[in-house]
Amino acid sequence: xxxxxxxxxxxxxxxxxxxxxxxxxxxxxxxxxxxxxxxxxxxxxxxxxxxxxxxxxxxxxxxxxxxxxxxxxxxxxxxxxxxxxxxxxxxxxxxxxxxxxxxxxxxxxxxxxxxxxxxxxxxxxxxxxxxxxxxxxxxxxxxxxxxxxxxxxxxxxxxxxxxxxxxxxxxxxxxxxxxxxxxxxxxxxxxxxxxxxxxxxxxxxxxxxxxxxxxxxxxxxxxxxxxxxxxxxxxxxxxxxxxxxxxxxxxxxxxxxxxxxxxxxxxxxxxxxxxxxxxxxxxxxxxxxxxxxxxxxxxxxxxxxxxxxxxxxxxxxxxxxxxxxxxxxxxxxxxxxx
Amino acid sequence: xxxxxxxxxxxxxxxxxxxxxxxxxxxxxxxxxxxxxxxxxxxxxxxxxxxxxxxxxxxxxxxxxxxxxxxxxxxxxxxxxxxxxxxxxxxxxxxxxxxxxxxxxxxxxxxxxxxxxxxxxxxxxxxxxxxxxxxxxxxxxxxxxxxxxxxxxxxxxxxxxxxxxxxxxxxxxxxxxxxxxxxxxxxxxxxxxxxxxxxxxxxxxxxxxxxxxxxxxxxxxxxxxxxxxxxxxxxxxxxxxx
Amino acid sequence: xxxxxxxxxxxxxxxxxxxxxxxxxxxxxxxxxxxxxxxxxxxxxxxxxxxxxxxxxxxxxxxxxxxxxxxxxxxxxxxxxxxxxxxxxxxxxxxxxxxxxxxxxxxxxxxxxxxxxxxxxxxxxxxxxxxxxxxxxxxxxxxxxxxxxxxxxxxxxxxxxxxxxxxxxxxxxxxxxxxxxxxxxxxxxxxxxxxxxxxxxxxxxxxxxxxxxxxxxxxxxxxxxxxxxxxxxxxxxxxxxxxxxxxxxxxxxxxxxxxxxxxxxxxxxxxxxxxxxxxxxxxx
Ligand SMILES: Nc1ncnc2c1ncn2[C@@H]1O[C@H](COP(=O)(O)OP(=O)(O)O)[C@@H](O)[C@H]1O
Ligand SMILES: [Mg+2]
Numbered sequence: 001x002x003x004x005x006x007x008x009x010x011x012x013x014x015x016x017x018x019x020x021x022x023x024x025x026x027x028x029x030x031x032x033x034x035x036x037x038x039x040x041x042x043x044x045x046x047x048x049x050x051x052x053x054x055x056x057x058x059x060x061x062x063x064x065x066x067x068x069x070x071x072x073x074x075x076x077x078x079x080x081x082x083x084x085x086x087x088x089x090x091x092x093x094x095x096x097x098x099x100x101x102x103x104x105x106x107x108x109x110x111x112x113x114x115x116x117x118x119x120x121x122x123x124x125x126x127x128x129x130x131x132x133x134x135x136x137x138x139x140x141x142x143x144x145x146x147x148x149x150x151x152x153x154x155x156x157x158x159x160x161x162x163x164x165x166x167x168x169x170x171x172x173x174x175x176x177x178x179x180x181x182x183x184x185x186x187x188x189x190x191x192x193x194x195x196x197x198x199x200x201x202x203x204x205x206x207x208x209x210x211x212x213x214x215x216x217x218x219x220x221x222x223x224x225x226x227x228x229x230x231x232x233x234x235x236x237x238x239x240x241x242x243x244x245x246x247x248x249x250x251x252x253x254x255x256x257x258x259x260x261x262x263x264x265x266x267x268x269x270x271x272x273x274x275x276x277x278x279x280x281x282x283x284x285x286x287x288x289x290x291x292x293x294x295x296x297x298x299x300x301x302x303x304x305x306x307x308x309x310x311x312x313x314x315x316x317x318x319x320x321x322x323x324x325x326x327x328x329x330x331x332x333x334x335x336x337x338x
Numbered sequence: 339x340x341x342x343x344x345x346x347x348x349x350x351x352x353x354x355x356x357x358x359x360x361x362x363x364x365x366x367x368x369x370x371x372x373x374x375x376x377x378x379x380x381x382x383x384x385x386x387x388x389x390x391x392x393x394x395x396x397x398x399x400x401x402x403x404x405x406x407x408x409x410x411x412x413x414x415x416x417x418x419x420x421x422x423x424x425x426x427x428x429x430x431x432x433x434x435x436x437x438x439x440x441x442x443x444x445x446x447x448x449x450x451x452x453x454x455x456x457x458x459x460x461x462x463x464x465x466x467x468x469x470x471x472x473x474x475x476x477x478x479x480x481x482x483x484x485x486x487x488x489x490x491x492x493x494x495x496x497x498x499x500x501x502x503x504x505x506x507x508x509x510x511x512x513x514x515x516x517x518x519x520x521x522x523x524x525x526x527x528x529x530x531x532x533x534x535x536x537x538x539x540x541x542x543x544x545x546x547x548x549x550x551x552x553x554x555x556x557x558x559x560x561x562x563x564x565x566x567x568x569x570x571x572x573x574x575x576x577x578x579x580x
Numbered sequence: 581x582x583x584x585x586x587x588x589x590x591x592x593x594x595x596x597x598x599x600x601x602x603x604x605x606x607x608x609x610x611x612x613x614x615x616x617x618x619x620x621x622x623x624x625x626x627x628x629x630x631x632x633x634x635x636x637x638x639x640x641x642x643x644x645x646x647x648x649x650x651x652x653x654x655x656x657x658x659x660x661x662x663x664x665x666x667x668x669x670x671x672x673x674x675x676x677x678x679x680x681x682x683x684x685x686x687x688x689x690x691x692x693x694x695x696x697x698x699x700x701x702x703x704x705x706x707x708x709x710x711x712x713x714x715x716x717x718x719x720x721x722x723x724x725x726x727x728x729x730x731x732x733x734x735x736x737x738x739x740x741x742x743x744x745x746x747x748x749x750x751x752x753x754x755x756x757x758x759x760x761x762x763x764x765x766x767x768x769x770x771x772x773x774x775x776x777x778x779x780x781x782x783x784x785x786x787x788x789x790x791x792x793x794x795x796x797x798x799x800x801x802x803x804x805x806x807x808x809x810x811x812x813x814x815x816x817x818x819x820x821x822x823x824x825x826x827x828x829x830x831x832x833x834x835x836x837x838x839x840x841x842x843x844x845x846x847x848x849x850x851x852x853x854x855x856x857x858x859x860x861x862x863x864x
Contacts, residue, residue: 075674122850125857129613130808132674134853136615137801141843144798148839261797265682268675301694304686311679315672316660393754418760426758434751435744443744444759494760 032190039182049178051294056185057246059286060192061263062270064240067196069268070276071205072232073212074128078119078135079267081142082112082237084258086244088146091158091254101164105245109238116237120230131229143259157255164249175249185246189283192239197279199235208232240267262304269311275321340406342367342529343388343422343498348400350380350387350553357383357396359553365498365531370524372532372540375550381533382427384550385500388531389424390414404498421452421497425504427533430487433476437467440475440486444493452497452528460489463519481512488519499523502533517543541565583713585830591719591788593826594726597819598781599799600806601729602774605737608813609750610665610767613674616657616681617778617803618796623650623684624779625786626692626793629699639701643783647776654775658768665767668753681796688793701787722784729777730819737815746770750813798842805842805849811859821860 019027039048061083068076086108093099093107119138123131147155164175164184175181199205210218211225219225248254270285278284289307297303318324341364350358358380365371373381387398391414402410404422412420431440441457461468464485475483484504491499501520505513513536521543524530534540540547547564549557557569564570599621606612627649631642657680658665664673706717737743748756749766756763778799782791806825810817825845832841852860 069671073671075671077674077678118850122853126853127812129607129611129670129674130853130857133613133804133808134850137804137846137849140797140801141846144839145843148837261682261685265679268678272675301686301689304689305683308679308681308683308686312660312676312683315664315676315679319669319672389758391754391757413762414757415760415762418758424758426755429752429755430758432748432751432755434747439744443741443748443761490759 032186036183036186039179044179046178047294049182051290053178053181053185053250054294055283055287055290056182056189057243057250058266058270058290059283060189060246061240061243062267062282062286063192063196064236064238064243065267066271066276066282067199067236067239068233069271070278070281071200071208071212072229073208074229074233075132075268076135076233076236077132077264078138079236079240080139080259080261080264081115081135082240083244083247083263083267084142084146084254084256085112085115086238086241087248087254087258088152088158088244089241090245090248091161092152094161094248095158101166101245101249105242108241108245112237112241113234116234120233124226124230139259139264140261143256146259147256153255155256157253159253161248161252161254163252164246178250181246181250185250188242188246192242193279193283195239200279204228204231204235262307265307265311269307269314272319273310273314273321275323278323281321281323341365342369342405343531344401344403344406345388346401346403348384348387348398348402350383351397352383352394357553358387360400361550361553361555363388363531363548363555365529367529368524368527369545370521370530370532370543372534372544372547373550374534374537374540374547377535379550380553381535381550382502383553385424385502385531385533386426389422389500390417391424391426418494421495422500423491423494423496423498424500425487425491425502427502427506431475431483431490434474436472436474437478437486438471440490441493444490452495454495455489455492457493460492463492463523464489480507481509481516484508484516485519488516492523496528498529498531500531500533503535504532505534505536505539513539537570581712581834583711585834586827587710587713587715587719589827589830590823591715591722591826592829593823594723595781595785596802596806596826597726597822598722598729598784599778600803600818600822601726601733601815602770602777603803604807604810604813604815604818605733605746606770606774607807609746609770611668611670612661612665612767612771613670613677614771614774615674615678615800616684617677617774618799619681619684619688620650620654620775620778620796621782621799622688622791622793622796623653624782625699625791625795626688626697626782627779628783628786629697629791630692632700633697639699639703639787643780646783647779650779651772651776654772655768657775658771661771662764662767666753666764681800685793685796692793694793696790696792698790699783699787704787716788718784718787725780725784726819726822729780730815734815742769801842801846805845809849809852809860814859817860 039052042048061079064082065076065079068074089108089111090104093104094101099107119135123134126134146152164181165172166184175184207218207223207228211223211228244258266289270282270289272285273288274281274284292306293303298306314321343363343365345361345363348358348361349356361384363371363373373384375381383396386392387396388402390409390412400410401408404417404420407420409417409420409422432443435443438457441460455463461471466482467485467489470478470482475486478486488501488504504520505516508516517539520530520532532540532544541561541564544561546560547558548555549570557564557567559567603614603617606614624646627646628639628642631637631645632639637645661673661676664676701718703717703721708715708717708720737746745756745761745766748759748761749763753763802825806818806822810821828845829841832838832844836844
């Protein structure tokens with residue numbers, strides 16, 4: 001039963017399950033290649049490239065929350081902390097100490113894992129909503145602390161993050177524009193999707209799902225629910241930090257707004273709008289939301305209303321998201337044919 | 339003659355399993371009807387569905403009429419307001435409150451319900467509660483808690499009182515005491531649908547009895563008929579009925 | 581200086597207490613974690629300000645107007661969430677209240693603008709002194725209201741039918757149905773009460789400093805600190821912890837940069853959660 005839930009989404013139609021592995025792999029390769037070409041197919045303007053890079057970054061950011069929300073069934077409201085920690089660690093090390101991107105990424109991961117461990121351990125023995133409250137408090141308080149700490153750049157943040165340079169065959173690859181950043185962002189996104197796909201099939205993934213479906217039963221079956229929760233939470237943090245790392249280079253500065261509730265609402269909506277527990281859900285969600293904000297923005301406050309409104313309406317009208325609406329429609333059409 | 343409670347063709351499903359499979363039960367005014375059967379026969383599921391209540395998520399079909407009125411679609415608190423009052427199996431009182439508070443928190447009935455019991459009336463029925471009136475229910479004995487549960491049900495002015503295994507877990511002497519209390523209430527005019535695993539005890543007080551097995555009624559009759567019934571005797575009275 | 585911090589801390593703590601009292605009841609009764617609580621506080625302040633500056637109402641009339649507006653809003657929000665509350669879908673409840681809060685913040689920014697505003701309360705001009713400590717009539721009002729609301733809540737929960745119904749639903753919502761209690765109505769009453777408390781806190785604490793539509797996030801954290809430290813549903817503990825937190829904030833702000841006071845309190849909370857996950861004052 002758990003396996004069925006976990007695989008739903010990768011395989012839209014039941015028939016897809018019978019497709020051999022090599023054909024599936026080929027399909028994925030074609031999809032990635034298409035994604036790579038997409039911005040140039042859409043005209044290749046700077047705006048398009050900016051949008052697709054942001055979609056990739058925000059999707060990665062959302063995958064961190066997705067792992068906790070969809071599979072563990074708990075609400076982490078502290079992932080903006082990991083997002084900001086990734087970006088700030090990168091920016092500070094790159095600007096002040098001249099670190100190159102890869103060591104900066106490793107440092108970001110270490111910092112976020114430590115943060116996640118701290119929050120996870122503190123909430124290990126508490127009731128479900130305390131976890132959400134503590135993570136939320138950590139993010140909001142993080143915002144005040146960062147704003148008021150000069151060592152972290154205060155309310156101005158840290159500016160002048162250098163270009164993203166990666167070692168490549170015969171020299172270095174320098175991402176000067178969003179168009180040049182796109183391949184890197186896409187590779188990161190693909191790696192994260194692969195990681196999440198792997199997680200869904202892993203012992204930890206199925207255990208988490210089991211713990212979510214029936215905590216008591218899984219405890220009776222010898223599953224350590226607390227340990228599972230801790231592991232999944234700690235796994236999720238560096239995913240979001242990776243997005244922060246990319247974002248620091250994309251924007252070339254970091255500021256306390258990374259900790260604002262806007263990004264928090266974005267992550268949650270990106271997971272919930274398409275429907276929870278879908279492998280490509282957060283990507284689709286990030287695509288929809290980023291497109292609205294980049295290409296059809298109504299201004300800051302109105303965009304807040306859009307974001308909050310979308311999340312509220314989805315939860316109230318169809319908590320299973322767009323997929324839930326789709327399944328409902330399909331059922332209705334089938335039903336009326338009979 | 340239309341019965342006070344008329345349950346027709348009730349079916350209750352938990353997911354794919356059918357726990358109650360087309361049961362019809364009637365309870366007339368001033369009558370005590372018992373439902374007996376083995377563990378898992380579907381007794382609780384049946385009476386919970388009659389009260390519109392459950393701790394799970396069952397799917398219910400069929401009709402439930404109280405004095406001719408179709409109550410089958412009403413929420414449990416609305417049915418309680420009309421005098422269809424259930425004392426569920428197991429936890430039937432608020433443990434965090436005192437006896438007095440449990441008796442007072444009951445919403446007073448609206449309209450057409452039966453005889454209203456004041457807190458004092460309840461204490462007259464169960465004198466033993468008088469000295470425990472200020473005690474938290476979590477500190478009461480099983481028998482006392484059952485009395486509080488029945489007492490708070492009386493406070494709701496029931497026309498039909500449904501009791502789900504009120505004697506479970508009680509010492510034999512207390513079983514007799516509780517069931518005698520119930521019979522007294524019936525003799526005073528109340529209608530009761532009683533779930534009781536202990537068939538012998540049920541037959542002592544009931545007017546009629548239905549035997550439930552795997553969600554279906556497999557035998558019914560008056561208490562006298564059922565005492566003579568072979569199936570009942572073999573299955574529940576050890577074949578050596580008194 | 582100590583005395584000044586003491587008096588300031590008392591006023592702060594009373595404000596926190598007012599903010600938290602409704603939430604305590606709400607979380608205890610409905611297991612509903614309302615992340616929009618801080619935005620209801622913000623609206624309490626801004627509707628008061630709006631009624632004064634736009635319609636020229638006196639402060640004493642503007643506050644009740646704000647309470648009514650927020651109460652109506654509370655009714656709408658809870659009616660939207662009734663299904664979820666009855667199902668006790670805690671995950672979705674947290675998410676939807678978070679969305680509501682964000683929505684309210686965006687709406688308030690559009691409606692009231694992004695500038696800081698001040699609420700004109702005559703009591704704020706009334707300077708009083710107790711030895712070396714200076715405070716205002718507004719501070720006295722906050723303390724009086726906080727104590728009054730705690731007393732009221734205590735009496736209602738302990739002594740009235742409504743209170744017994746709330747406690748019954750809190751203990752076992754399913755069983756409450758069999759007592760003839762309509763859980764949905766109880767949830768509605770509790771939610772509206774909680775919203776009104778938040779709005780009142782905003783309306784009376786607001787005049788102490790400039791208000792912004794972006795405020796409210798710190799307030800949720802403070803509320804949550806109070807409720808979790810006190811132990812969920814513990815009313816008296818809530819009052820004590822709230823006052824304690826106010827004093828802590830005031831004293832911390834005297835010796836360290838005040839911006840870090842909530843952070844410091846949060847660190848205390850993390851330690852407490854590890855040592856006593858059930859809260860400081862909880863019995864279990
Ligand atoms: N909440 C529930 N969810 C799923 N199945 C249930 C639930 N409650 C009872 N059942 C099943 O329904 C059947 C009847 O149970 P019940 O009505 O409690 O029997 P009885 O009261 O006669 O002992 C049993 O097979 C039981 O396992
Ligand atoms: Mg039973």
